[in-house]
Amino acid sequence: MTTPPVQQFSASVARYAAFIAMWLLVWWAAMLMEYQPYISLWYPPAGLSLAAFTLMGYRALLPVLTATLIAGFWMYLQLGSTLPFTTQLINTLILAAGHTLAYGLGGLYFRHTISKWDIQQLPQRILYFLVITLLTTLLAALFGSTAFVAIGAMSWTDANAAWLNWWVGDLAGAMVLTPFFILLLSQLWDYDVSWLRPNVQSFLQERAHTRLWSHKITLMLVLVATIITIDYLYSHAAIAYFIFFISLPQMWIVFTERLETTLLSLAIVSVFIASWFGFYGVDNHALTYQFAMCVIAANAYFGLSVPSLLSHNRKLHHQTRIDALTHVATRSHFIQTAEEKLRGQRSTDFPLSLIVFDIDEFKTINDTFGHLIGDQALIMAAQSVRTHIRQCDLIARFGGDEFLILLPEQNLAQARATAERLRESLPAIPTNEGMVQIKASFGIVEIAPGESINEALQRADQALLKAKRKGRDQVVSS
Numbered sequence: 337m338t339t340p341p342v343q344q345f346s347a348s349v350a351r352y353a354a355f356i357a358m359w360l361l362v363w364w365a366a367m368l369m370e371y372q373p374y375i376s377l378w379y380p381p382a383g384l385s386l387a388a389f390t391l392m393g394y395r396a397l398l399p400v401l402t403a404t405l406i407a408g409f410w411m412y413l414q415l416g417s418t419l420p421f422t423t424q425l426i427n428t429l430i431l432a433a434g435h436t437l438a439y440g441l442g443g444l445y446f447r448h449t450i451s452k453w454d455i456q457q458l459p460q461r462i463l464y465f466l467v468i469t470l471l472t473t474l475l476a477a478l479f480g481s482t483a484f485v486a487i488g489a490m491s492w493t494d495a496n497a498a499w500l501n502w503w504v505g506d507l508a509g510a511m512v513l514t515p516f517f518i519l520l521l522s523q524l525w526d527y528d529v530s531w532l533r534p535n536v537q538s539f540l541q542e543r544a545h546t547r548l549w550s551h552k553i554t555l556m557l558v559l560v561a562t563i564i565t566i567d568y569l570y571s572h573a574a575i576a577y578f579i580f581f582i583s584l585p586q587m588w589i590v591f592t593e594r595l596e597t598t599l600l601s602l603a604i605v606s607v608f609i610a611s612w613f614g615f616y617g618v619d620n621h622a623l624t625y626q627f628a629m630c631v632i633a634a635n636a637y638f639g640l641s642v643p644s645l646l647s648h649n650r651k652l653h654h655q656t657r658i659d660a661l662t663h664v665a666t667r668s669h670f671i672q673t674a675e676e677k678l679r680g681q682r683s684t685d686f687p688l689s690l691i692v693f694d695i696d697e698f699k700t701i702n703d704t705f706g707h708l709i710g711d712q713a714l715i716m717a718a719q720s721v722r723t724h725i726r727q728c729d730l731i732a733r734f735g736g737d738e739f740l741i742l743l744p745e746q747n748l749a750q751a752r753a754t755a756e757r758l759r760e761s762l763p764a765i766p767t768n769e770g771m772v773q774i775k776a777s778f779g780i781v782e783i784a785p786g787e788s789i790n791e792a793l794q795r796a797d798q799a800l801l802k803a804k805r806k807g808r809d810q811v812v813s814s
């Protein structure tokens with residue numbers, strides 16, 4: 337059912353109005369964190385604007401521009417400006433356009449790159465995000481300080497001195513808060529942010545430390561308060577640098593909590609750093625704290641990619657060990673295990689035997705009943721063998737319809753008996769022409785002293801060939 341246009345329009349208006357209110361709230365909250373008039377460690381609206389353009393695309397233009405215009409007028413009101421209304425309007429427009437243009441360019445470009453991402457490319461995504469944030473905030477600082485000169489609120493000399501601090505403040509706001517706001521906006525308004533989510537669920541489920549989030553965040557806040565207070569009391573640069581150690585408990589959260597919790601704790605800690613710093617009202621070491629906020633956030637983002645890389649790695653590792661069709665071991669895993677067993681066997685003198693078996697007339701099964709039934713025959717044969725061998729034995733798919741079995745502590749006679757048992761227990765597969773019995777030929781060897789796995793495999797293959805030549809469905813030893 338499609339929504340009527342009037343309803344769609346009012347939903348969009350409500351969404352834009354709510355966004356503007358949120359932007360102004362964030363902007364107002366940022367003012368509470370100022371450590372000197374109009375100066376705070378960071379500029380949180382930068383993160384919200386970048387998040388809005390990333391999620392909404394060009395549709396964010398109107399609400400961001402409107403919010404920045406209202407903020408501009410609000411400032412004039414607070415300052416009790418006596419400038420004529422038209423001058424205030426033009427000045428505010430210039431300032432708002434600078435902010436909107438910079439974050440619009442950055443957000444739209446970031447949005448454009450997202451469509452090209454692969455789910456496993458988290459580290460590249462993070463790098464993209466950091467570079468785009470660096471450039472966007474630089475642009476915002478340059479546009480902003482130029483706009484201030486243009487409206488006569490700053491001289492070129494002042495702008496020259498101010499743009500760097502402006503940049504770092506915007507950078508801290510955007511770097512720490514953009515992912516948090518992206519997640520928040522997507523939860524409020526149902527934007528698709530699957531690209532933001534690393535595939536870490538299985539990894540997190542194995543972690544034991546989840547649900548202690550409140551303890552972890554409390555620890556971080558106590559550390560922040562202690563460091564800033566000691567820095568305020570002793571004002572030594574070395575003490576301020578300790579704020580970088582907040583990365584450690586933050587990493588603990590990254591590795592043990594969900595994405596939402598990680599981004600929320602980053603936001604809380606940064607708000608706490610800025611507010612605590614603002615509370616003391618000093619500007620000693622401001623840059624240290626600003627850069628610490630950026631570095632802690634960037635570290636946390638890269639940390640987020642570790643669990644996803646680990647789980648991807650685990651999947652690949654599984655793929656190299658387990659055959660995708662029959663779920664028995666792969667050839668490479670078999671060879672590796674067999675070599676390890678052979679080394680162990682040489683020190684203990686226990687026998688070690690090998691079986692190679694190949695399904696008889698498998699091509700005919702494929703050609704008569706189709707490849708899906710052929711696949712089914714491979715799966716059933718492998719599973720049947722698996723249930724008839726011991727826990728310590730290993731079955732692997734060598735390729736096609738050929739399988740290998742490793743039998744530790746079995747001599748040739750015992751291996752022969754095992755092979756006979758396996759041959760007799762092979763199942764029948766259901767086809768549209770009734771049940772068809774799977775048959776196979778077996779070649780067996782006992783690995784001789786000094787013989788390598790490859791040499792033993794070649795001997796077993798020769799025995800298998802003999803079994804085929806002798807009419808199939810039988811066991812031949814070598």
Ligand SMILES: Nc1nc2c(ncn2[C@@H]2O[C@H](COP(=O)(O)OP(=O)(O)OP(=O)(O)O)[C@@H](O)[C@H]2O)c(=O)[nH]1
Pocket residue numbers: 661694695696697698699700702706707708709710711714735736737804808
């Ligand atoms: N369905 C299916 N067929 C496969 C797969 N891998 C290989 N094959 C087919 O398996 C057949 C192997 O046939 P062969 O072992 O050469 O010959 P055969 O018909 O079994 O005859 P003998 O071994 O001499 O008894 C080929 O037709 C391959 O195309 C697979 O994963 N699934």
